[in-house]
Amino acid sequence: MKRALLVLAVASLYVLHQDIWFWGSKRLVFGIIPVGLFYHGCFSVAASLLMWLLVRHAWPAHLEREVEGTGREGGEAS
Amino acid sequence: MIPAIFVFIYLAVVVYIGVFAFRRSEGHRAEDFFLANRSLGTFVFLMSLFGTNMTAVAILGSSGHAFTNGIVTYGLMASSSGLVIPLTIFLIGTRVWALGKKYGFITPVQIFRDRWECAHIGTVIFAVQAVLLVPYIIIGIMGGGTTLSAISGGFVPYWFGGAIVAMVVMSYVFFGGMRGTAWVNTFQTILFLVFGVIAIGVIGTGMGGFRGAAEALGSAPATSWLLTRERISPYYFFSYTFIPLSAIAFPHILIFCLTAKRMVQFKKTVIFYPLCILLIWFPCVFLGVMANRTAGEIPAIREKQEARRVLAQQGKTMSPEQREVVREQAAGDDVILHLLQHYAPLWLAGILGAGIMAAVMASDSQILALSTMFTEDVFAFYGGKRRFGEPVQVQTGRIFVIVLTILAYVVALRAPETIFEIAIQYAFSGFAALSPLMIAALFWRGSTKWGALASTVWVALAVTAVAVFQQTTAAPPPGPPAVFWTVGGTEVLARTPSGTSVFGFMPVVPMVLVSALLMVVVSKLTPKPSAATVARYFSERD
Numbered sequence: 001m002k003r004a005l006l007v008l009a010v011a012s013l014y015v016l017h018q019d020i021w022f023w024g025s026k027r028l029v030f031g032i033i034p035v036g037l038f039y040h041g042c043f044s045v046a047a048s049l050l051m052w053l054l055v056r057h058a059w060p061a062h063l064e065r066e067v068e069g070t071g072r073e074g075g076e077a078s
Numbered sequence: 079m080i081p082a083i084f085v086f087i088y089l090a091v092v093v094y095i096g097v098f099a100f101r102r103s104e105g106h107r108a109e110d111f112f113l114a115n116r117s118l119g120t121f122v123f124l125m126s127l128f129g130t131n132m133t134a135v136a137i138l139g140s141s142g143h144a145f146t147n148g149i150v151t152y153g154l155m156a157s158s159s160g161l162v163i164p165l166t167i168f169l170i171g172t173r174v175w176a177l178g179k180k181y182g183f184i185t186p187v188q189i190f191r192d193r194w195e196c197a198h199i200g201t202v203i204f205a206v207q208a209v210l211l212v213p214y215i216i217i218g219i220m221g222g223g224t225t226l227s228a229i230s231g232g233f234v235p236y237w238f239g240g241a242i243v244a245m246v247v248m249s250y251v252f253f254g255g256m257r258g259t260a261w262v263n264t265f266q267t268i269l270f271l272v273f274g275v276i277a278i279g280v281i282g283t284g285m286g287g288f289r290g291a292a293e294a295l296g297s298a299p300a301t302s303w304l305l306t307r308e309r310i311s312p313y314y315f316f317s318y319t320f321i322p323l324s325a326i327a328f329p330h331i332l333i334f335c336l337t338a339k340r341m342v343q344f345k346k347t348v349i350f351y352p353l354c355i356l357l358i359w360f361p362c363v364f365l366g367v368m369a370n371r372t373a374g375e376i377p378a379i380r381e382k383q384e385a386r387r388v389l390a391q392q393g394k395t396m397s398p399e400q401r402e403v404v405r406e407q408a409a410g411d412d413v414i415l416h417l418l419q420h421y422a423p424l425w426l427a428g429i430l431g432a433g434i435m436a437a438v439m440a441s442d443s444q445i446l447a448l449s450t451m452f453t454e455d456v457f458a459f460y461g462g463k464r465r466f467g468e469p470v471q472v473q474t475g476r477i478f479v480i481v482l483t484i485l486a487y488v489v490a491l492r493a494p495e496t497i498f499e500i501a502i503q504y505a506f507s508g509f510a511a512l513s514p515l516m517i518a519a520l521f522w523r524g525s526t527k528w529g530a531l532a533s534t535v536w537v538a539l540a541v542t543a544v545a546v547f548q549q550t551t552a553a554p555p556p557g558p559p560a561v562f563w564t565v566g567g568t569e570v571l572a573r574t575p576s577g578t579s580v581f582g583f584m585p586v587v588p589m590v591l592v593s594a595l596l597m598v599v600v601s602k603l604t605p606k607p608s609a610a611t612v613a614r615y616f617s618e619r620d
Contacts, residue, residue, distance in 0.1 A: 010165065017158055018316055024308045026296045032288045033364070034296075034305035037149040040157040041360050047161040047352035054168055055345045063176035064341040066617070 006058055013050055017043060082230035084428030085435050088269075089246045092262050092439075096250020099258035108458075111255035111472045112184055112450040118337045122264050124347040127334050128354045129263035130443040131163065131325055132270060138221070138411050138437065140359055144366030145410030146386070148304030151366065154318045156359035160352035162322035166513075168348045170326045171335040173520045175344070177615075178336040186332045186516065187455040193519045193615055194527035195607045197459075202531060203515070204455045206538050207329050210505040211444050215482065218441025219244050219490040225438045228415055229431040240490055243435075247442050248483040251449075252476050256337055259442045266436035271354070273433030274361035276426070277418065281365055284421030288364075291371035300387075301370050317584035324509035327516060330447035362414065369413045378416045382408050393555025401555060441486075449478040503577065508541040511589035514597045522601075523612050529601030533593045540589045544578055547571075 022036045029038040103110055118126070144151040174189065183189050187207070191200035222243025223236040234242075250258045282288055295301045303309055325331050338344060373380040385407035393401055415434070418427045453475040457463065463471045514533055518525035551573045554560040559572035559579055572579045580588050606612070 013161060014319070017153070017161065017319060018312065019153075020312060022307075023312070024306050026302055026305045028292050028296065028305075032292050034149045034292070034367070036305070036307055037152055037360075037363065037367075040153045041356060043153075043157045044160040044352045044356040044360075047157070047164070048349055050161070051164050051168065051348045051352065054165075055349060059345070060172055060341075062617070063172060067176050067179040067341070 002057055006054060009050055009053065013043075013046060016046075080424045081428035081431040082226070082234060084425070085226060085229055085431050088432035088435060089242065092265070093246055093249050095261050095265060096252075096254035096258035099250070099254030099261055103255060103257060108184065108453070108463075108468055108471055108475075109182075110257075111475060112446070112454070113178075113333070114255070114257040114260055114337050116179065116337055117339045118260055118343065119339060120343045120346050122260055123338050123343045124350055124354075125267040126260040126263035127167075127331070127347055128351060129267035129270070130330060130334055130440070132267070132358065132437060132440060138225075138414060138434065140362040141366035141369070141414040142409060142411035144363040145369050145382070145413045146408065147310070148306065148367055149363065150307045150310045150315070152359055152363040153307070154310075154315060155321075156355050156363070158319040159322040159325070160355040162319065163325045164348040164351040166323065166326035167335065167344065167351070170516055170520060171332075172341055172344050174332055174335045174516070175338055175341055181614075184333070184336065185451050185454045186329055187451065190515065190519060190527075190530060191459075193607070193611070194525070194530055195611055196527035196530075199527045199531045199534075200455065200459075203512075203534050204451055206508075206534050207512070208448060208451065209538075210508045210541070211329065211448055212486070213505055214444045215441045215448070215486045216490050216493070218247070218439060218444070219483075219486050221438040222247075222435070223490065225415075225431075225434055228412060229428075229434070237491055240487060243439055244483050244487040244490075247439055247445065248479060251442050251446050252479050255475075256333075256446060259446050260334075260337065262442060266439070267354070269433040269436045270358050273430055273436075274358050277414070277422075277430055278361040278365060280422045280426060280430075281368075281417050285368065285372065288368055291368050295367070295371055304367050304370060311582065313582040314579070314584060317587050320510055320584075320586045320590050321506050322510075323513040323590060324506045327509040327512040328447075329451055330443040332516070333447050333450055334443070365417060366410065366413060369410070369417055372417065372420070376416050376420050379413060382410060382413070390556055393557075396555070398552030401553070405553075445479055445482055445486075448482060449475045452478050504541045504545050507544070507584070507586040507589055508537050510586050511537045511540065511593040513590070514594040518597050518601070520615070523616055524601055524606060525597060526601040526604045526606055528604035529597040529599075532596040532600040536593055536596050537589065540585070540592070544585045547578055548573070 019036070019039055022039050025035050027035040029035055033041075107115070109115055140151055140155065143155070174183075174186070177183055177189055181192065183192070187200045187204045190203055191197060219240050223238075223240030226234050226239030226242065227236045230239075250262055254261070285291055292305075296305050307315065335344075369379055370383065373383050385404050389401065389404045389408055393404075396404065415431075418430050422430060453462075453471050457474050458471055462474065512534065515530050518529065551560075551562070553575050554573060556575050559574040561569050561572045563569075563571040568581070569579075570581060578585050
């Protein structure tokens, strides 16, 4: 269920990128920023929030566990 | 000349970082030179992965494109990348990292060869990747020469500027390998981020605020469309969401995914990636649009607008060659430089010029990636490492860096820049169409080497076909596309003012879809790798 909701969230955000509703609008947000540009700025923030959700709820922790079991290790952090 | 001094200080710092990284290295080990010993921490990993993906397009190209096309630039190139790139890093990058840690892979072709039990098909994939990557290296040197010449007011000639940039990049890649490249990229990304904030403040103050400029742009019929997307087809806009798929197919990005010390380093990278894009692209696009209100104060921008007007009004009656000349005059790649030269004090223009140089010099990762691929996928694979040992392999990688940089410099001096700008257009689409390879290798048990070969050959043919079509067919003037092929009244192939359209979409859409289809169909028809190999890539939970 959780996985399905996350897939739905990703698909929805992808669809929301095609914002035909602001296509021809010349409205200025705060009197400065064209609404189409403002929308896509907000879209970037939404993408970051979506990544946070994915990291929190769909992190492939099993990959890290598998690697730890192999004994190969990296060097010192740079 | 003062801005050029700041740029030279910046270049000296960059070389020092490379030499400092060399002191930290274990020079004889391939993993150390090519992957920084798989040891990058969270901050360096985020900043350098992001910086690796930011070429001159991020600052010069974005503001130039926005100057000519308006706010659509952000939606086309930035916000779609802010979703697709971190998503692919989350899904694919983490798996590639885990495979690298488990099995010691250093290049994507090593994964393909092992996953699909193939040898020479891997070499074919290497060759296609390498051919698509070379234009980036050449354009980086060209951009360096042009920018250094512009920042110094012509005091540094193009040939000398290009030579300096080539030498600097070659030095820190040669000495520092991946560690030097990652540290320099981190430094460069910090400069980009600072650049955007300072530039918008300084230029905004110089223009007396943006409110008046924005209202004037919106109310004038000649410029109001810049605040909208009314001149862009929704199909074209949608097509662009396929381009960021290229990121995870770029060898330098995949190789970078192998440098993280732990998988946890990916967490902050994918979360902050869209915000980094916002911080860099938003100011550049906004400033590019606002530059259209500075024609009264900046003669160079006035001349560009005049060229744009001539192209729109007389483009249909011009010859293709004349159109190309006027199109070049109207191009806005240097508007941000003009804005800075006009509004920023000299010393600040110098610091900001260093930020622009950082953006232009993004070819380091590609040079290192090609060196890594050559030494691992060709030299080591065909017996060089076994016969001569690992230290010789690393030295071969370093020699390859020198030879490649010199060759790129020689080509940069002789060939026109537009050729490589166009080549990069094709390369983005080509790498996007190669993305089904890694997706199939990691997520589909049934994929085969023959499916991979079919996709790769298709990508090579499709990129060549689009390149030939665009080179042999003159671009029409601004307005409707020139239709070349229709079936039953439906437009199949057309030449647009800026490229090619297939069924109204950019070529990248059919290229990716056909590549994926070939992978599926051919894999279904051909024998699978052994069960033992498949089991190493897919656990029970998959």
